[in-house]
Amino acid sequence: AFHERGRRLQIITNSDPGFDTYFSGNTTDICPVGALTTGDFRFGARPWELTEVPSISPWDAAGENINLSTRLDREFGGRAQIKRVMARQNEWVNEIWISDKTRFGHHFTRSDNRLLKPTVDGREASWESAYKAVLSVLESAEGDIAALAGGMASNEDLYELAQLVTGLEGERLGYWQPTHTGADLVAQVGMPNGSNLRQLGAGDAVLIIASDLEEEVPMWRLRLKEAQDRGAYLAVMNSRTTKMGDFATDTWAVDNRDVEGTEILYAPGDAVNALNTLADDHAEVADRLATAENLVVVAGAEGLTLDGHRALVQSVANMLIDNGHAGKENSGLLVPLPGANAMGAHYLGYTPETTQDIMANPPKVLITLDADPRGDDPFANEWLDEVETVISLTMFPDATASAANIALAIQSFAERDGTFTNGERRVQRFYTAQGPMGEALPAWKAIANLRQLLGQGRAKLSAAAVMLDISKNVAVFEGMRYKALSRTERQFPDVGGEDKYYGGTAYQNNGGVGMQIALSDDTSTSDAKASKAVHASGDEMVIVPLTRLYNRETKFAETLLVHPRVAAPFALLNASDADKLGVADGDSVEISYGAHSVVVRAGVTEDVSAGAVYLPRHLTDEPTPLTPTAGTVVKTSTPVLQ
Numbered sequence: 001a002f003h004e005r006g007r008r009l010q011i012i013t014n015s016d017p018g019f020d021t022y023f024s025g026n027t028t029d030i031c032p033v034g035a036l037t038t039g040d041f042r043f044g045a046r047p048w049e050l051t052e053v054p055s056i057s058p059w060d061a062a063g064e065n066i067n068l069s070t071r072l073d074r075e076f077g078g079r080a081q082i083k084r085v086m087a088r089q090n091e092w093v094n095e096i097w098i099s100d101k102t103r104f105g106h107h108f109t110r111s112d113n114r115l116l117k118p119t120v121d122g123r124e125a126s127w128e129s130a131y132k133a134v135l136s137v138l139e140s141a142e143g144d145i146a147a148l149a150g151g152m153a154s155n156e157d158l159y160e161l162a163q164l165v166t167g168l169e170g171e172r173l174g175y176w177q178p179t180h181t182g183a184d185l186v187a188q189v190g191m192p193n194g195s196n197l198r199q200l201g202a203g204d205a206v207l208i209i210a211s212d213l214e215e216e217v218p219m220w221r222l223r224l225k226e227a228q229d230r231g232a233y234l235a236v237m238n239s240r241t242t243k244m245g246d247f248a249t250d251t252w253a254v255d256n257r258d259v260e261g262t263e264i265l266y267a268p269g270d271a272v273n274a275l276n277t278l279a280d281d282h283a284e285v286a287d288r289l290a291t292a293e294n295l296v297v298v299a300g301a302e303g304l305t306l307d308g309h310r311a312l313v314q315s316v317a318n319m320l321i322d323n324g325h326a327g328k329e330n331s332g333l334l335v336p337l338p339g340a341n342a343m344g345a346h347y348l349g350y351t352p353e354t355t356q357d358i359m360a361n362p363p364k365v366l367i368t369l370d371a372d373p374r375g376d377d378p379f380a381n382e383w384l385d386e387v388e389t390v391i392s393l394t395m396f397p398d399a400t401a402s403a404a405n406i407a408l409a410i411q412s413f414a415e416r417d418g419t420f421t422n423g424e425r426r427v428q429r430f431y432t433a434q435g436p437m438g439e440a441l442p443a444w445k446a447i448a449n450l451r452q453l454l455g456q457g458r459a460k461l462s463a464a465a466v467m468l469d470i471s472k473n474v475a476v477f478e479g480m481r482y483k484a485l486s487r488t489e490r491q492f493p494d495v496g497g498e499d500k501y502y503g504g505t506a507y508q509n510n511g512g513v514g515m516q517i518a519l520s521d522d523t524s525t526s527d528a529k530a531s532k533a534v535h536a537s538g539d540e541m542v543i544v545p546l547t548r549l550y551n552r553e554t555k556f557a558e559t560l561l562v563h564p565r566v567a568a569p570f571a572l573l574n575a576s577d578a579d580k581l582g583v584a585d586g587d588s589v590e591i592s593y594g595a596h597s598v599v600v601r602a603g604v605t606e607d608v609s610a611g612a613v614y615l616p617r618h619l620t621d622e623p624t625p626l627t628p629t630a631g632t633v634v635k636t637s638t639p640v641l642q
Contacts, residue, residue: 011035022218022549025103029087029096040104040561041084045071051080053433054088054511056420057102058152058340058413062219063422063514064098065090067507068106068414068433079435082106082414088507089495090514092196093426096495099218101549101556108395108558109412109434115397116438119407127439127449133406135453137365137389143169146363148176149350150370151339152555154418155427156466157443158341158348159474161369164447167456172363174355175345176371179545179626180301181353182313182335183346188523189317191332191424193516197223197296199330202231202258205292209236210271210312211300214243215549216336217423220298227296233288234261237275239268239303239544240572240614241607268303268544268612269533269628272311275319276528290323294330301336303544303612305627306352307531314528326523334423344421347476347517362386367393369443370410374399375554378596378623393443398554409440416442417463419485421517427477428514429485476517486512534628541577542612543593543624543631551618569600569640572614573633578604583635590638591615591624593631598622601640 001014013019028036034047050069057064065088073081085106087098108114118130125133138145147165149158162173191197197220200206206224213221225247228234236245241263248261262285266274279286289295299316301309316333317326325331337343345351358366359380366387373380375398384390384403392404401407414434421427441449444466448459460466464482471477488509490497496508536542550556550566571591573583583589585604590597591613598620608614613633617624621641625631 022100022214023097023222025100026087026097038084038103040107045083050083052086052507053431054509055413055430055433056340056428057098058420059101059105060217060219060340061335061337061342061423062094062217063340063420063426063428064094064102064219065428065509065511066098066102070433076110076435080433081110082434086507088511089491089509091198091491092513093422093424094219095198095223096493097219097222100562101218104562105556105559106414107560108555109414110437111396111558113397113558114395114437114440115401115407115409116440117409118439121405127441130406130408131450131453134391134450137391137406138168138450138454141168141365144364145170145367146172146174146358146365147367147369148174148355148358148371148373149345150176150372151341152370152413153341153345153443154413154420154463155341155344155348155470155477156418156463157369157447158345158350159466159470160444160447160451161367162349163456164451165367167451167454170363172354172358173350174358175342175350175352176355176368176373177338177376177626178306178352178355180335180337180342181306181310181351182299182333183337183343185313185317186333186335186343186423187346187425187517188520189320189326189333190519191296191334192327192329193518195330195332195424197227200227200230200232200294200296203292204232204294204330205235205289206232206296206298207235207237207289208244208298209275209300209316210238210302210304211298211336212238212242212244212302212547213298213300213336215547216300218549220334220336224296224298228259228261231258233292235264235285235289236261237264237266237271239266239270239609239612241265265609268542268609269308271304272308272315272528275312275315294328295320295323295325296331296334298334298336302546303628305531305534306356308533311528311531314526318525318528321523321525327519337423340422341420343423343425344419344427347421347474359383365389365391367391368400368404369393370395372398372400372554374403374623376623377626379594393446395440396554408446409438410443410446411436411440415440418442418444419467425517426514427480427485427517429482429512431511480515485514488512534630536611536630539632540630541633543591543629544612544614545625545627546614546616548616548619551616552620553618567616567619569598569619570603570616571600571633572603572605572608574608574610574612575604575606576610577613578602581633581635588636588638588640589633590636591631591633593625593629596622598624599636599638599640
């Protein structure tokens with residue numbers, strides 16, 4: 001709409017309700033004349049001055065294909081700087097769309113808060129001095145070495161770290177955060193090669209259980225909602241109402257197409273039992289899923305311990321096998337594993353179960369790679385304080401790095417080459433786009449230099465050389481050299497091509513569509529016994545951790561543009577529980593768990609189950625529980641700090 005007149009005229013939105021979505025930035029892509037621009041790019045550069053560099057979103061399991069638009073910038077020391085992030089077409093992954101977190105969440109790559117040099121005992125040091133300190137520690141560890149790797153570590157980083165640890169007779173490789181599991185089952189009954197969520201429609205079905213997909217993997221949410229709009233049956237099961245649950249119950253019909261779905265609520269932690277008794281309690285829903293032409297199941301971990309999630313994912317795998325959907329094109333299991341490369345970590349030997357073992361039996365030396373246990377887990381200090389030496393490879397001086405004996409500065413995804421393996425097992429390449437920050441090195445290179453000094457072989461000279469080594473030594477990556485991963489093929493719509501039907505500004509894929517790892521041959525069923533859910537006693541309640549797409553986690557906190565849309569710290573309570581506690585909507589409450597507590601704002605609603613308090617993670621300065629735990633909730637006069 002036009003607002004004001006003459007020189008004051010502005011084009012504004014005038015919709016009720018307002019335009020509020022995690023995909024708002026895509027409006028700038030579909031604008032045919034470039035009149036709509038994003039807030040972080042506006043007046044930042046002229047489009048014809050930009051160099052487009054293919055890359056991959058580092059945020060979640062979808063692996064959205066993007067272009068990093070860069071330009072040499074005087075204020076960035078004459079180095080290439082990311083000016084904007086644009087969608088890059090990949091019809092198997094993200095089509096021509098990207099989420100706003102992917103679009104705007106790149107500012108951490110050039111943050112002034114980055115760690116620019118190595119530190120030893122809290123003091124800046126040269127790389128030579130840092131290497132000497134690390135070598136001294138590793139050589140005296142007598143094999144009692146373990147590693148934790150996070151979701152932004154590339155396949156190349158993970159491979160070099162695994163070689164380092166095993167070369168020193170260490171065996172334990174853990175994945176951080178240990179909230180989700182089942183990557184091995186995705187490798188068995190995931191979406192087969194050739195599958196495409198875009199092909200789901202009438203006669204097909206989608207089941208989402210124990211996941212708030214909007215907040216965890218927004219691109220999967222978008223594509224599965226589109227599948228429902230094309231006629232696929234959508235079933236959502238959770239202990240609370242979510243956006244996808246709302247979509248499931250918002251049914252309608254148009255053009256002889258029925259948009260159908262259902263929402264099933266269960267008690268917190270009861271996901272496995274709810275799924276296993278689905279045929280008895282909701283026979284019609286179970287029949288719709290079992291008889292669907294194609295069935296896609298998303299198995300999250302909301303309200304579940306790691307053992308509980310293992311049981312749920314196994315139950316889903318059994319269902320897919322029993323119904324004949326396992327191994328069928330356009331059918332299979334999806335798990336919203338945290339990070340961009342959880343599947344790559346699985347194939348290279350890292351598991352969350354090993355992380356649990358590391359936590360229970362701390363090693364003499366722990367190496368963390370893009371992992372911040374102290375900042376993520378309120379109980380991490382208890383076991384980390386038993387570790388004699390912590391070596392942190394990190395982009396930021398976060399809680400773990402600040403307390404580490406040695407911290408090694410590493411580069412972000414934008415400053416180097418590498419690969420991620422997404423949740424559909426597609427290995428995709430990203431390219432160097434932005435100038436390096438300080439003396440930071442690619443993690444694989446820092447580790448390779450250490451391995452050379454330890455006599456474990458000559459350090460590879462490039463990420464491509466590391467990937468070549470991976471393709472020769474890890475069977476599932478066979479043939480996945482950079483040249484192969486960079487291959488492209490014509491897609492429809494013909495973005496950037498001769499067909500002018502599509503007039504938007506998403507980018508043609510010139511960086512490669514990637515290669516998908518084939519499913520393993522083992523598709524046998526196994527017992528899926530439900531583990532005991534966390535129970536509260538006395539005045540306690542079960543604290544159910546939630547994921548929020550926009551949060552105050554170290555890296556995303558650098559995206560100032562989105563700060564107004566990051567929620568103030570809050571927790572959700574059922575109205576009956578709130579009444580017992582004397583809490584009204586908007587009151588401050590203190591939630592305590594063990595020796596820790598946070599003060600948040602109460603949201604009173606009928607959309608969550610009674611007996612539990614739903615506490616989003618990474619909204620407070622203090623870490624909150626990773627997995628369900630028992631705690632207390634009391635009203636307080638302490639104000640909530642944003």
